[in-house]
Amino acid sequence: MTDHFPPPVPPDSSLVFHDDDVLAAKATRRKTFVVLGVVCSLVVGGLVGSQFASSDSPSLGTSTQPITTAVRTDDDEPAIDVAAVLQTITPSVVTIISNLDDGQATGTGVVISSDGEILTNAHVVESAESVSVMFVDSLNPVSAQVLAIDMGNDLALLRVDLSGLLPVVFADVTSIDIGDDVVAVGFALNLDGGPTVTRGIVSALNRTITSGDGALDGLIQTDTAISSGNSGGPLLNTSGQVIGINTAVFKSSTDVAANNVGFSISVSEVLPVIAALRSLANGATRTEGYLGVTVLNRDDGGRGAVIGDVSPDSPADLAGMIAGDIVIEADGSPVDGQLALVAAIRDRSPGDTIAVDVLRNDKRMTLSATLTERPVQ
Structure with missing residues (x-):
């Protein structure tokens, strides 16, 4: 175990997808995204509980x-005051220190309750043997328990044995619009001192990435x-309210040019x-x-997920889905490709x-499917 933080590096391994809901055929060409923060693999397998507290430490519970949460108002969005936003959020952002078997890695978290709950990315703590949290105004880190991890949505719930903390305020989701000014706050590169703050805009909504x-x-x-x-830090609106949790960035390659393309969990x-x-x-x-x-994805460049095989007597079969159907929406949310449908089912x-x-033979229809457990093979 090292006694210092190694230089943070992007993860060498990518998200590993194991589907328990819909089997996705591999696309031949993909854009490349990487999760932020630590070297690890993510397995999309639904909610998986994890307890990292030692046996002689009683669980803090939830x-x-x-x-x-904030209530939307009809007032015009004010001009962003980055310094004011940073002042508002600083007491509620923390450094997450993951103690690994070969060193340490760090990320960012946000306080979500005054009695010690903290939210961060799952990939920040997934491989940790133990976790501690450092507050901006503290001299020493505080031990934290990992209460639960959702690998599929890349979020984890931690708790520290403290009270009187200042929780973040989550924005009303309907108040988020493309073009809005936003600020990202986090402990980038584990630099000494307070959190790093950067400014930008909401470039798009409802993205699905691979x-x-x-x-x-x-x-x-x-x-x-x-x-x-x-990773795990907040994306904030002009009022200092959390609109998302930062989780991934686009990784440019020799044939793709991209600058400042980041993604936050809404x-x-x-x-x-x-x-x-x-x-x-x-x-x-x-x-x-x-x-x-x-x-699988459409091969003509259009939007939607193409149904391949339909298992006999499955929910899809009973709903009337057939091979060749193009799924364009799931419960009113757009399905732009195969993984959007996979994610929609995963969350149910x-x-x-x-x-x-x-879409079937260029005609649109709505089918209703009642999901079941995966049959025993």
């Missing part, structure tokens, strides 16, 4: 406090500069995941839903009913 064979959906795209160490995804993580930490179990199809449970809009 908070019973509600998450603080990294290796993995998928993250419902993302906010931003041109705000995001670096290793920012508050619309974050809030339900927090609730699920709390339930999981309190002993609940969750099984991902099963649709029963293979899917057996018994959930999903409305799937498909």
